[in-house]
Amino acid sequence: MASHWLLAVAFFSYLAASILYVAGFIGQRRLALAAAGAAGGQATGVGPGGTPAAGEFYWKAPGWAFALATLGTLAHAGGILARWQGAGHWPTANLYEFVGFMSFCSMVAFQVLYRLYRFPVLGALATPVTVALLAYSYVFPREVEPLIPQLRSHWLTLHVSFAALGEGFFAVAFAAALLYLLRTREAEKESRLAGLALESIFWFASTVLTFVVLAYLLRYVLGQEWAIVLDRGVARYHLPPIIGPEGSTPGQAGSLFGLPLPLVAVPGWIKGKNANTFLFAVALGTPVYYLLRRLLCRGLPFREALARLAQGLDADLLDEISYRAVAIGYPVFTLGALVFAMFWAKVAWGRYWFWDPKETWAFISWLIYSAYLHLRLTRGWEGRVSAWMAVIGFGAILFTLVGVNLLIVGLHSYAGGDL
Amino acid sequence: MALDRCPDCSATLPEDARYCPACGVPVAPDAPIRLRREEPSPWAQFLDAAWDFFASVRVAVVLIVLIALAAIGGTLVEQEGLYQDWRPPELYYPARYGPLLGRLLMATGLTHTYTSWWFLTLVYLLVISLIVCSLQRLVPLHRALQKPTVEKHLGFLLRQPVQARLPAQGADPLAPLAETLRRRGYRVWREGKGLHADRGRLGRYGPYIIHIGLIICALAAGAKALPGVDVTHDLWVENGQTVALPGTRLAIRNNRFIMETYPNGMPKLFQTQATLLEDGREVLHHNIEVNKPLVYGPWWGPWEIYQASWREEPGIAHLELVAGDRVLGKVDLDLKSPAREYQVTPEVRVVVERYFHDFDLDPATGQPVNRSREIANPVFLLRFVGPDGQEVGRQALNVAIQPGVEARSVAEGPYALRQIGISSRWYTGLRARRDLTVPYMYGGLGVVMVGMYITFFVFHRQIWALDLGTEVVLGARTNKDRWGLQQEVRRIARALGGELTVGNGVERSPGSTGA
Ligand code: HEM
Numbered sequence: 001m002a003s004h005w006l007l008a009v010a011f012f013s014y015l016a017a018s019i020l021y022v023a024g025f026i027g028q029r030r031l032a033l034a035a036a037g038a039a040g041g042q043a044t045g046v047g048p049g050g051t052p053a054a055g056e057f058y059w060k061a062p063g064w065a066f067a068l069a070t071l072g073t074l075a076h077a078g079g080i081l082a083r084w085q086g087a088g089h090w091p092t093a094n095l096y097e098f099v100g101f102m103s104f105c106s107m108v109a110f111q112v113l114y115r116l117y118r119f120p121v122l123g124a125l126a127t128p129v130t131v132a133l134l135a136y137s138y139v140f141p142r143e144v145e146p147l148i149p150q151l152r153s154h155w156l157t158l159h160v161s162f163a164a165l166g167e168g169f170f171a172v173a174f175a176a177a178l179l180y181l182l183r184t185r186e187a188e189k190e191s192r193l194a195g196l197a198l199e200s201i202f203w204f205a206s207t208v209l210t211f212v213v214l215a216y217l218l219r220y221v222l223g224q225e226w227a228i229v230l231d232r233g234v235a236r237y238h239l240p241p242i243i244g245p246e247g248s249t250p251g252q253a254g255s256l257f258g259l260p261l262p263l264v265a266v267p268g269w270i271k272g273k274n275a276n277t278f279l280f281a282v283a284l285g286t287p288v289y290y291l292l293r294r295l296l297c298r299g300l301p302f303r304e305a306l307a308r309l310a311q312g313l314d315a316d317l318l319d320e321i322s323y324r325a326v327a328i329g330y331p332v333f334t335l336g337a338l339v340f341a342m343f344w345a346k347v348a349w350g351r352y353w354f355w356d357p358k359e360t361w362a363f364i365s366w367l368i369y370s371a372y373l374h375l376r377l378t379r380g381w382e383g384r385v386s387a388w389m390a391v392i393g394f395g396a397i398l399f400t401l402v403g404v405n406l407l408i409v410g411l412h413s414y415a416g417g418d419l
Numbered sequence: 420m421a422l423d424r425c426p427d428c429s430a431t432l433p434e435d436a437r438y439c440p441a442c443g444v445p446v447a448p449d450a451p452i453r454l455r456r457e458e459p460s461p462w463a464q465f466l467d468a469a470w471d472f473f474a475s476v477r478v479a480v481v482l483i484v485l486i487a488l489a490a491i492g493g494t495l496v497e498q499e500g501l502y503q504d505w506r507p508p509e510l511y512y513p514a515r516y517g518p519l520l521g522r523l524l525m526a527t528g529l530t531h532t533y534t535s536w537w538f539l540t541l542v543y544l545l546v547i548s549l550i551v552c553s554l555q556r557l558v559p560l561h562r563a564l565q566k567p568t569v570e571k572h573l574g575f576l577l578r579q580p581v582q583a584r585l586p587a588q589g590a591d592p593l594a595p596l597a598e599t600l601r602r603r604g605y606r607v608w609r610e611g612k613g614l615h616a617d618r619g620r621l622g623r624y625g626p627y628i629i630h631i632g633l634i635i636c637a638l639a640a641g642a643k644a645l646p647g648v649d650v651t652h653d654l655w656v657e658n659g660q661t662v663a664l665p666g667t668r669l670a671i672r673n674n675r676f677i678m679e680t681y682p683n684g685m686p687k688l689f690q691t692q693a694t695l696l697e698d699g700r701e702v703l704h705h706n707i708e709v710n711k712p713l714v715y716g717p718w719w720g721p722w723e724i725y726q727a728s729w730r731e732e733p734g735i736a737h738l739e740l741v742a743g744d745r746v747l748g749k750v751d752l753d754l755k756s757p758a759r760e761y762q763v764t765p766e767v768r769v770v771v772e773r774y775f776h777d778f779d780l781d782p783a784t785g786q787p788v789n790r791s792r793e794i795a796n797p798v799f800l801l802r803f804v805g806p807d808g809q810e811v812g813r814q815a816l817n818v819a820i821q822p823g824v825e826a827r828s829v830a831e832g833p834y835a836l837r838q839i840g841i842s843s844r845w846y847t848g849l850r851a852r853r854d855l856t857v858p859y860m861y862g863g864l865g866v867v868m869v870g871m872y873i874t875f876f877v878f879h880r881q882i883w884a885l886d887l888g889t890e891v892v893l894g895a896r897t898n899k900d901r902w903g904l905q906q907e908v909r910r911i912a913r914a915l916g917g918e919l920t921v922g923n924g925v926e927r928s929p930g931s932t933g934a
Pocket residue numbers: 327367370373374377378424473474475476478479483545546548549552553556623626629630633874
């Protein structure tokens with residue numbers, strides 16, 4: 001299918017762009033540090049920037065990266081259109097399509113903000129976020145699914161597309177805020193808690209990476225299966241079921257090294273299987289985090305290593321870009337995630353608001369960004385506090401997107417004769 | 420009654436500033452000096468304190484955060500009316516969360532978070548805060564925007580985030596600047612040696628438009644609690660039947676319910692081919708589908724009828740009367756409400772002695788009973804009666820309602836009913852709703868979106884210039900998009916032979932202008 005090819009082109013363009021961005025950015029920093037070191041006559045601990053040719057490469061890399069990112073965005077747009085054509089409905093109907101669409105939106109948001117500010121470093125963060133999202137989308141089944149009657153509505157199309165576009169801007173705001181936090185970090189003044197909080201972002205990223213790889217392996221490589229028979233059906237696990245679904249009894253699925261499986265059963269509102277996978281991702285994510293730290297940062301905490309790179313960036317500009325991204329994303333998100341969602345709920349179910357968990361989490365994310373804007377505008381909270389709120393807001397967005405779907409049992413279930 | 424930001428220059432203000440420390444504009448609308456003999460009454464004092472409380476954005480943000488936390492709590496506990504279980508809350512929650520926690524959750528209202536008194540209290544406190552806050556600020560803001568101070572002192576200009584210097588040329592050095600600004604769509608004032616220009620003032624009203632929209636939405640949502648404003652009727656309508664809409668002159672007929680599936684078995688379409696009747700007259704035909712409700716009535720409060728559900732029920736058992744191998748006639752028994760008797764042939768009448776739609780034997784008494792209200796295990800106790808009224812036989816018949824299952828029967832005498840088929844009854848589940856708040860809610864949302872557009876995409880840019888004789892100093896600021904303003908000022912300065920001195924990424928010290 002054409003869309004798969006185009007998406008592959010997009011993926012590899014983004015990947016190449018993010019490598020070029022990061023390499024160029026790091027190279028430039030090293031050159032600058034080396035120059036400063038040479039000028040000041042002090043040892044910086046950073047090797048020489050390399051040959052003049054390499055120096056030229058570092059300065060040119062962001063330009064090529066931007067071209068590649070643009071190519072990727074165009075291919076991605078083509079892929080979405082092709083899938084639309086092929087499936088006969090706007091391709092945001094399942095998690096594979098939606099997460100892929102969101103990665104596209106984060107690229108669109110990046111393009112818009114790049115037009116406004118011409119700040120290449122943003123690419124070094126926005127493209128990896130996009131690559132991660134696109135890679136994550138491949139975890140989900142890729143088949144085109146026919147639409148159940150509830151999903152056949154133009155309001156739904158508008159709702160999902162605008163919500164995702166707003167979220168794309170929030171993703172860029174997050175990227176800029178994170179960079180700001182690294183740039184303005186003062187190692188001596190950092191409290192233990194603040195350090196931990198900042199580092200936990202990287203720990204979380206490692207965990208997500210682990211989760212994605214794990215999910216790939218489960219889907220395509222590992223064949224092992226544990227079955228737990230329940231009254232209402234069979235739950236099939238591809239990982240040892242430490243956390244069982246509601247209604248399972250400990251030890252029901254045998255044991256692993258003397259540990260009864262499952263060890264505990266979750267209450268009914270949590271999806272046991274996903275909670276189990278999560279547990280594994282967290283357990284394995286921590287060693288992966290330390291491994292990456294060793295490989296990428298010579299064993300330093302990520303924040304330490306990256307903060308060194310971020311020195312010399314224009315902090316005020318980062319702050320403004322983050323704010324601007326929120327200021328564009330917020331109205332778009334409001335329109336998509338709240339207003340169009342209400343219109344759709346009204347025609348589909350007869351009521352514009354249900355307080356179902358997904359809806360409520362969208363509302364919560366929106367409240368967080370509202371608080372962000374108010375504190376910034378009326379109390380002059382700029383800088384680090386503001387950046388932290390942009391990070392927290394994006395955390396809520398991610399939870400709304402995947403956490404609610406994966407962990408909390410949805411209330412609009414389509415089982416039985418009821419719609 | 421302190422503002423948080425100067426209405427004129429947006430500088431952050433200390434709690435009880437009377438004048439803006441940045442630009443000197445009076446910010447507290449000069450507190451009337453009340454020559455009161457007596458102490459203000461406790462009531463007036465209380466009102467003042469309450470007003471101040473609600474006028475604080477800090478309080479508003481705390482409320483927003485509390486509402487967010489409460490909402491999170493509500494997503495972690497299954498909410499009443501949304502859980503999928505037949506048990507009522509008082510049985511369900513103790514079973515689900517354990518007796519102690521279950522009862523605790525119910526007592527605190529966490530099982531219906533979004534209608535609990537404390538959640539609603541928080542929401543209404545926020546609405547009050549929204550109203551007070553907006554009133555408090557809108558008037559001074561409007562005044563400041565209508566009559567800006569044109570001639571500011573140099574110190575003010577040198578505190579602006581974007582600054583430029585222009586050469587002073589000609590008799591009126593400010594004239595070319597004024598001209599350039601006008602061409603760029605600015606509104607320009609001049610006074611003495613000073614010039615002031617602004618563009619996109621509308622953007623400053625944006626937040627208030629948003630807030631008004633939100634107030635409309637909140638009031639609309641609140642009005643749902645009034646009786647008759649938000650009405651729902653769930654209706655089960657059998658194919659071919661008509662059901663009245665309670666409390667109205669309307670009735671709805673289900674001509675046919677159809678369901679389609681995709682080849683893989685997923686549902687594709689649920690459709691009720693419906694006719695709406697008013698006072699018994701047909702007024703509307705509509706195929707009700709998910710996402711395509713039937714709508715009837717005035718735009719401000721129509722009835723809307725939604726496809727909500729469907730049900731298939733064993734409907735009619737098709738039977739034949741046999742004597743030995745001879746088929747004597749046919750009879751259809753209605754499984755919902757069978758007739759008392761059926762005259763199958765002139766010779767034989769079938770009398771329904773007793774009927775159980777869900778047969779079971781009560782373990783305690785050994786008597787036959789119905790186990791549920793559904794037609795799940797229909798059993799007929801029948802009597803056969805001859806032309807002279809004589810009983811000629813009996814039969815206990817257990818009608819088979821699932822494909823592949825045989826009917827079971829015990830008969831006495833020559834006659835028996837033998838099942839040859841069964842047909843279903845189809846019901847469509849319709850939800851009729853009339854919600855008078857919808858137009859207000861949507862109107863409110865529209866106002867919010869317009870306000871958002873204005874707030875985030877109309878930038879208020881303000882420029883001041885002072886003619887110092889040797890040169891013209893220019894200071895500018897904006898409520899959004901400082902970068903864009905800087906680009907614009909740079910272009911203006913270049914066009915007039917000057918240069919940008921302060922802005923993002925420009926490291927020139929502001930003091931160097933030399934007054
Ligand atoms: C969930 C409820 C609310 C939402 C969604 C909301 C939305 C907004 C938005 C979008 C802005 C513009 C922010 C910007 O330009 O960056 C704003 C500004 C503002 N809001 Fe709210 N608001 C809410 C509640 C409140 C409340 C309760 C108060 C009062 C206590 C309040 C007071 C203000 C003030 C004073 C401004 C600044 C106006 C200015 O200086 O131009 N807001 N609001």
